[in-house]
Amino acid sequence: MNNxxxxxxxxxxxxxxxxxxxCQNDKFQLVFLLEKYNKILIGSDRDQIVPLEVFxxxxxxxxNEYFLPKxx
Numbered sequence: 001m002n003n004x005x006x007x008x009x010x011x012x013x014x015x016x017x018x019x020x021x022x023c024q025n026d027k028f029q030l031v032f033l034l035e036k037y038n039k040i041l042i043g044s045d046r047d048q049i050v051p052l053e054v055f056x057x058x059x060x061x062x063x064n065e066y067f068l069p070k071x072x
Contacts, residue, residue: 020057021064028055031063 019026033052042048054067 018064018066020060020062022062023057023060025057025059027058029058030054031056031061033063033069 017026018028020028030053033054035050035052037048037050039045039047052069054063054069056063056067
């Protein structure tokens with residue numbers, strides 16, 4: 001007997017619409033936030049730049065709080 005279950009695919013167009021917190025636009029584009037890590041903190045010979053992919057409003061460029069990485 002197979003206990004593997006396929007993940008449920010949500011029906012397209014039935015979810016909650018996400019809009020920009022600033023201008024209410026509903027179109028987004030992928031952009032990168034960049035974080036720089038000091039070489040001493042990460043034990044490397046060079047500082048490191050790490051790209052974080054997020055969604056920004058295609059109209060005004062705002063990044064909703066929901067899309068930002070959580071602070072630890």
